[in-house]
Amino acid sequence: MPTNSIRRQVFFCSLGVVLGTAIGAAAARAEPVHAVITEPLGSERLSEMAPQFKAWRKAGLLTDFKLLKAQAGQKEPGFATLAVVDLPDEAAFKTWSSQSAPKLGDKLIVRRATRVRHEGQPSKTPASAVHVASFYSTHVxxxxxxxxxxxxxxxxxxxxxxxxxxxxxxxxxxxEPVAGQTRALLVMEYANAAAFAHRDAIKEAGKQKLLADPEWKRINDVKETIRSDISSTAAIDVGAAIPAAH
Structure with missing residues (x-):
C-alpha cells in the first residue's frame, strides 16, 4: 500500500477517535437532570403552581414535571405536595434554579437528583391514577x-x-443531603384507585415467590443496611389535566 494511503488511513482513524471522544463527552454533558421539590405539611403553595410549571415547560426550561398532592386522611404523610421536574441537562438546571426556581418561595426544598431507573408507561387515565411516593435515607x-x-x-x-x-x-x-440525609425517592404510579386497593395483596404474594431467588432473599435480609424508611405517601397528580408539550 502506498505511503500516502497509509497516512490517510492513520489520519482518519485518529480523527474518528477524536470525534468519538468529543461526541461521547458531549453526550455525557447532555445527561438529563432531575429536581425533587418537597413542600412541608401545612403549606399549599406548590399544589397551586401547576400553571407555572406548565409555563416553564412551554418555554423549554423543563422537559416535563409531575406534581403530586398528598391524599387527605393519611396518618403520617411525608409531604404536602411533591414535584419531580425533568430538565434537559445541567446547564438547564442551573438556568432554571437561578432564574425561575426562586418563584417557588423559601419554604420549599429543591434538590438535584439522579434517576437511577424507570420503567413502564403513563396511565391511560392519568387523572384517575394513584401515586405512591416513598422516601428513604440511603446508606450506600x-x-x-x-x-x-x-x-x-x-x-x-x-x-x-x-x-x-x-x-x-x-x-x-x-x-444534596437534606438535614444530613441523602434521600432516595421511589415514585410508583397505579392505574386507578381499584388497582391501588390490590397493591398489598399482590406485593405479598409476589414477595413469597421472590424469596425463592437466593440473591433477592440475600438483599432482602440486609436491606436495612442499604436504606432506611422515611415516609410513604399516596398522592394524586394535580398537574395531570395539563397536556404534555409536543
Missing part, C-alpha cells in the same frame, strides 16, 4: 443504590406491573 453510594434498585426493587415492581395494577415507576437519588 449512588452506584450501589442503583445496583440495589436493579436487583431488588425492579423485581418487586415487575410483579406489580405484570399483575396490571402498576403503570410505571421511577427511582431517584438526591445529590
Amino acid at each position: 453510594s449512588v452506584s450501589d443504590y442503583k445496583l440495589y434498585t436493579e436487583r431488588y426493587i425492579a423485581p418487586n415492581m415487575d410483579v406489580q406491573r405484570a399483575a396490571g395494577i402498576m403503570s410505571r415507576y421511577a427511582m431517584y437519588v438526591e445529590r
Whole structure:
C-alpha cells in the first residue's frame, strides 16, 4: 500500500477517535437532570403552581414535571405536595434554579437528583391514577443504590406491573443531603384507585415467590443496611389535566 494511503488511513482513524471522544463527552454533558421539590405539611403553595410549571415547560426550561398532592386522611404523610421536574441537562438546571426556581418561595426544598431507573408507561387515565411516593435515607453510594434498585426493587415492581395494577415507576437519588440525609425517592404510579386497593395483596404474594431467588432473599435480609424508611405517601397528580408539550 502506498505511503500516502497509509497516512490517510492513520489520519482518519485518529480523527474518528477524536470525534468519538468529543461526541461521547458531549453526550455525557447532555445527561438529563432531575429536581425533587418537597413542600412541608401545612403549606399549599406548590399544589397551586401547576400553571407555572406548565409555563416553564412551554418555554423549554423543563422537559416535563409531575406534581403530586398528598391524599387527605393519611396518618403520617411525608409531604404536602411533591414535584419531580425533568430538565434537559445541567446547564438547564442551573438556568432554571437561578432564574425561575426562586418563584417557588423559601419554604420549599429543591434538590438535584439522579434517576437511577424507570420503567413502564403513563396511565391511560392519568387523572384517575394513584401515586405512591416513598422516601428513604440511603446508606450506600449512588452506584450501589442503583445496583440495589436493579436487583431488588425492579423485581418487586415487575410483579406489580405484570399483575396490571402498576403503570410505571421511577427511582431517584438526591445529590444534596437534606438535614444530613441523602434521600432516595421511589415514585410508583397505579392505574386507578381499584388497582391501588390490590397493591398489598399482590406485593405479598409476589414477595413469597421472590424469596425463592437466593440473591433477592440475600438483599432482602440486609436491606436495612442499604436504606432506611422515611415516609410513604399516596398522592394524586394535580398537574395531570395539563397536556404534555409536543
